[in-house]
Amino acid sequence: QAQDMQVIKIASQSPLSGPQSILGISIRNSVELAIEQLQGPLNELGYSVEFVPFDDQATPDVGVSNAQNIVNDAAILAVVGHLNSGVALPSSEVYNDNDLVMVSPANTNVNVTDRGYPTVNRVCGRDDTQGAAGAAFAATIEGVESVYVLHDTTAYGQGVAEFFMAEAEAQGLSVLGFEGTEEAANFDGIIQPILALEPDLIYFGGIYSQTGIFISQARAAGYEGFFMGPDGFDSSEFADLSGDAGVGTYYTSVAAPVTVYETAAQFAADYEEKFGEGVQPFGAQSFDAASIVLQGIAAAIEANGGAMPTRAQVAEAVRATEGFEGLTGAITFDDNGDPELANYFILQVGSADSAEWNNNALLSTQSIASPLMAAAMSS
Amino acid sequence: MTTSRAAVSEAGARSGFWGRFPNPTVTVGFLIVYLAVVIGLLLSLDRASLWFSIQSTIVFPAFILSPLLIHSAPIPRTWKAVLIGLVMIIAMPIIGISDSSYLELAIQVCIFAGLALGLNIVVGFAGLLDLGYIAFFAVGAYVWGMFTSTAPTIFNELGILIPPDSQAVAFIIFIAIGVLVAACIGILLGLPVLRLRGDYLAIVTLGFGEVIRIIARNGDSPTNFTNGSQGLLNVGRPPVNADMVARIGELSNTLNIQVVGNLEPLTQQILFYFIAISMLGIILVVANRLQNSVIGRAWTAIREDEVAAIAMGVPLVRMKLMAFALGAAFAGSIGVLYGAKQTFVSPESFTLLNSISILAMVIVGGLGSIKGVLLGAMIVTLLQLQVLKNFSLQLNALKNVDFVVLGFHIRDWPTQLEPAKYERFVFGILLVLMMLFRPAGLLPESRRRLEMTRTNDVPEEPPSDIPGTPNGPANPAAAGVGD
Amino acid sequence: MTTETLSTRPTTGILDSLREHPTIKRIQSNWIYRYIVFPVAQMLFFIVAAALVMTVIAYAVSIVVPEPRPNINLAAQITKQLPGMIVSGVGIGFVYAMIALGYTLVYGVLKFINFAHSEIFMVGAVVGFEITDRLAASGTIASWNPLILVPFVVISSMLVSGGLAVLIERVAYRPLRGSPRLVPLITAIGLSFFLVDGVRALVAVTRNDFNLTYPTQELEFLKNPIPLTFNGPVVGGTNIGGVTYEQITADGVVLDEWQVEGATYSSITVGGVTLGGVPVKASDIVSGETEYDAVLVEGRDLDDIEDGANIVNIRITVIIIVLSAVIMLVLLNYFVNGTKIGKGIRAVSQDQATAGLMGINVNRMVAITFFLGGAFGGAAGALFGLNVGTVTPYVGFIPGLKAFTAAVLGGIGNITGALLGGLTLGMVESFLNGTLVYFPALGQRYTDIFAFSVLILILIFRPSGLLGERVDEKV
Amino acid sequence: MSSAAPVLKIDNLHTYYGHIHALKGISLSVEAGEIVTLIGANGAGKSTTLRTVSGMVRPRQGAVELRGKSIVGLKAHEVAALGVGHVPEGRRIFPLLTVRENLEVGAWNVKERSQFDERMDQAFTLFPRLKERVTQKGGTLSGGEQQMLAIARALMADPEVLLLDEPSMGLAPVLVEAIFDIVQRVNKEARKTILLVEQNALMALEIAHRGYVLQTGEVVLSDSARSLMVNEDVRKVYLGEH
């Protein structure tokens, strides 16, 4: 790196330690990869980009404390993060107070953007839309008339499950139960009443590390119906965890399978090469988030006549992102920072072999407008 | 009236570090130089520097621990007051203007110190092992949050939220409400369970902590009180006005300090800082007054020998309830502050691990010792929020510039072994080491020190375990809390 | 000071007077009775009692609230779930019990809560995974006799966990013996952080992942649950996609064969559904010689799936858990009450200094106790892993907490109490999980709250736990 | 009596509890077959002396020799294995072990079954009362029975040297007599060497051969029991004469 370049820093915040770190690390790594691969345009403008990863430990206090640290580093112009909406919400207050732009790869919680902050954006879909898309599809599965909804009691899992439930009811499915569980290993007790209620489909709003185990245990206990879940299922690890029982499981995703977009496959390969492990869910989104940020900064610099832009200018430039072609599809932010049109994919697990994960069958693709867009279109 | 203990600490102060200083004037001089150096360094740190993380990790703790250092120095009281006032009321805000993350740290330290002091009343003074202490903190945060958050709770729907323009007054009233509600809940829980002995009490309080969290997490149906796992958003805070913001702006201009970020949030932080240190100050006074009173002595008596205490006319349950309620009240009031400061209240902030980490502050610092607990809270909070983090950041910075030590490229450090992933690992080791080397805590209360010395010569079979020896305690309770 | 110490037998008034009877005394002096018959009978009694009590309560609730939700008949649902709830309660209850033993043994001797014990359990689970996974990787796992494999895995985990517990005691607790009891509590917490992330570092470096899935798929004997029939000899009669599958029975015995439209199959899998036998990929369904693929094409007409809930699949792992736990508890009981070392441990638990005067090496007794507690934790870990399939370095926390609760519930320091506490907690949880669902305002998320209330209630009426000896202080 | 080297020899012993200097250079010796008594006011360091010998506390300075071999720094169980039995202050029965189990624990270092049975018999002949109560929990015995059990327990290991710390404390007068009687019998019949600490100095001196007077951690007087009994100061201070 040339010494005369001005230094710009991009921070990431995600859990790097603790049980959720597998996803958090994937976020961190993907951002690092994006910065490494895509900082060329900025270098040409005379800026070098440094990456500062923070560990929010999936804890609000730590996230906020990090956020304070981040906003005080004048060189940091953008943040990619977080994994947990519970951490993103308070931390983004701090960013917003200081005009620092945040692009979230994973916070699907509606409140993240519904606050309407100019600095807060996300590249992923929303729980409300995703849950509803899942329910709409579930209603079309032949023979499914009753569903049982589980969630992991987190802002994410419960949020998406609630939206699923609402739409399922609207679609005329009968919801036999709505339950939250923090259990991570032994689901025996939870499975018993499900067996007795005999739902045709179980929807589990949660993350693969929990749901994969649940599914394998539910099958072993004799459950015979279908399983479905949100993008938290989208990890090759799911196949390892659920084994044969997971075959046939439906899941919605806000990220296209790498087989759909060539770029995504390239990303997965690069990732694997650099970090020696497979990319996890939200990795592609994190890469996109970082790319958008880099692009936004470059745009802001240009608009500023080549000089170091202010944070507000960067935020403005990021919000202005239009038609950005990312791994997860084209992204244009609406006024709240949601992608105007987000793709929601319905996939089905095809094999218990995790190497085959990318060959899961894509059953349906829906492009759904963000609520703000939808409202604009209907009026 | 505890002349002997005062004498002990004076003697300790003289003989230790301060023993080298010939007289108070030199000591004061030393302290002034010390402060000047530390503050100067802090203000001159440059975030662009490669070694920034490590530098700030050394200098900031040296600064924030200085009030304790000053307090322990053998100098006249007025000098102590002046110097501590200087550090806390003048230096800290200025440092905050230059970098508000230090303000954040200072506020967090105050919050946790307040919590630790509250828990110290329960565990340290009265000897009741409470593993669910965080629940009372949650109660305070939720009380404030429910009446100010715009989340779709029943409070919001009924339109009984406190409007933003009256939140300044309401905040103060709610601190009192937080105190009352937490204390009442403490009493309600205490009534049935305080008859249980030590470890049984521990499990019940632990369970209670979880119950409060579960209720918060599920309090969104059938009626939405807590907004469930989504948490309460946009919680109100005592607002700053344009006048204050302008003044901070002027100040920064006068001092010629460049403010990173916006002035308004900075002003808000400074306001919170002053609220936090005032609350901590009040809590310190309260804790101190409790300790040196009929109540404090009764608690010590209960801790050391319940049977003897009740036979001497100390009403066990009432005194224990009092400890429980007062500890809870501290937590409740700080919870209100916390809710307002975070502007977001969610169940995730109130887990068992938080309870445990507050307990660790109390024990690491020195059970029952107010100064020790303060130090413990500072150290554990700084460790968790600054030191360990900066360690990772430093390594990352070195990676970024491809730093080479002894021929090893830091960049080649495997990601699996990234220090950020092992903060808790390191924290765990530090906890173990601190306890092994200072089992009575960093600044033990003088009577605890007494308890410990007895065993120095006989690590294997301490004679303290001999009930009924004339001079040993007749009661194992004296050997530990929560028997 | 109520001195709680290691003790294995509750004091029950009536039983005490019975014990004085000469015949009973003679029987009691027989070691087979004392160390085998009595403990096993006691365990059976606890299982039956816990199940019975919970069943009665559940039905009582169903009388009070017959229809908690429209179209849900609570009593009918309970009947459907009853066997399942009991089996699951027993399974998890024994796991809790085995972990609780570690807390209780250590507490009995040193009077402090070994908070790192949950991580010792976790290490047991991880070691169990390492061994089975290595065997699987070498391709030999399928050739092992289950009767050798399971003990091999469990005992290895016991050795590692037990050794670890001893090491921890040596490094982090022994130097603190004699300091206030909260001090080792904090080192224990520190250690548990250390262990969790230490193990994670190890598996992250060696495996790049920390979701550790036991290769149970490759273990034939684990795959087929034992179906218990409650409604007569014919199981199923399942109708999928218009085809009726009937499990063949001969002389009232259910065979592992299925009949579909006249043809007989040894195993059928439709979609994800396996009817008996080994799950086979859909395309592999074979009948004697003919392929049967008509079923697959249509997908499933789930409406027609008939009431299959009368079958309860008892997972083999639950049986393994129960058997291993029983064997180990019997051994432990013998060890503590019937051997010299056991006596030494009990003496140390009551008075360390005096035990030393008698010539007992206190440190060794403490180490043995830690080894035992750790070994039980390790065994529980391996069995838990086999049962649930996937473990992580974070898996210890919740079962550890629950087991700690169970130990207190049973009366901390009391070995039998740990067993009863574990079973009670497991059963209470299982029943709560199974019934709370039907109450619209409640649900399973309130299970822990109710379980906790049960704990408080029990402690209010029995302040030293279910079996804890209330040794009143002699003032 | 001074034929062989003393069985137990203590030289210039200094023991501390934290910063409390409990023993300030105690020296004494006990010959084989002797009863030696330590008398002194409360806190003089009598119990501490016994505890230091048996390894319960470690001296900071000084020597303790058992049959000419240093035992300083050994752990309590190692000292016990060398043939020192200690009946601690306050009896210290294992409350939840039965009388039999208490005795079994006392015989921890006895390897042979036959020896064990023999000692058990011996204990029961010495204390027939204990035989009636073999299955009773130690904690429920009365104070006197506990004291008997404590002595019997110490004898199970057949120690060469017996350290007795206030065996009569808190006992009813009848039992005090009985205990002193037994101590004397054990000394005469089983030929044990005994170091006895007693507040009831008069009775102690009656059965002892020699005595030492301790005062605030130091030996201030040592003589034969007979001479101590007639010593003016001793009579005044420790025997309660005015």
Added chain:
Amino acid sequence: MLLEVKDVSKSFGGIRAVRSVTLGIEQGSISSIIGPNGAGKTTLFNLLTGIYKADTGSIVFNGRSMIGLRPDQVNAAGMARTFQSIRLFPTMTVLENVMVGAHSRLRVSILQTLSRAPSFNRQEKRLTEKATQLLHFAGLAGKGDEVARNLPYGDQRRVEVARALASDPKLILLDEPTAGMNPHESADAMALFRRVRDELGITVVLIEHDMKVVMGISEHISVLDYGEKIADGTPSEIRANPRVIEAYLGRGAASGIDPNNPNAAKAEAAK
């Protein structure tokens, strides 16, 4: 009668520790309770002070029933005690120990404590003075700042007495207050107990095994055996009671008391 105990019984599981004991304590007297080990003496004290609940019987103190009261309430009613095995608050100073003893006579208010109201400061000052005086009375002058645990045994016993006196009791129950003291020390202790009665006007009841103390100080003696009261009377009556000699004193001790200590009792009485 200051204290009237009627038909009080207490069992632990199978052990009937106290069996329908009836006794009365005269205002201003010094009485003793003696009996073999395990006779139920301490248990009786525990029943009186509310540590154990009596199975049956009545306890009337100062005209008020004590049945069902908690130990702290009994203390407040004017009955204080010491313990057979010393139970001081080991790491508190001697002065603090005595101050805790006065708890039931103090106003305990959080508000006053926190505000450091004048009334609070006055109370603290009075309390300190009172505790200092009591220490002086008990012969512990100047030891107030010592940590209780570091005192010699005899002094600890005195602190226990001073602590019990701090609650201004009408009746003080002493459980083997001279156990482990040498004869010289017990003589001093006896003098102290007398002064408690004579100077402070507090009624004294003690449990003792040391016959010199019992016979030398008591005006009235009750004897328990196997939980039952087997005798009651003046010291000379008790000494001559064959049942008491059989169960408790033993022939040697009974005869041994007089020759060894011919004039202790008389000498003390003469002072």
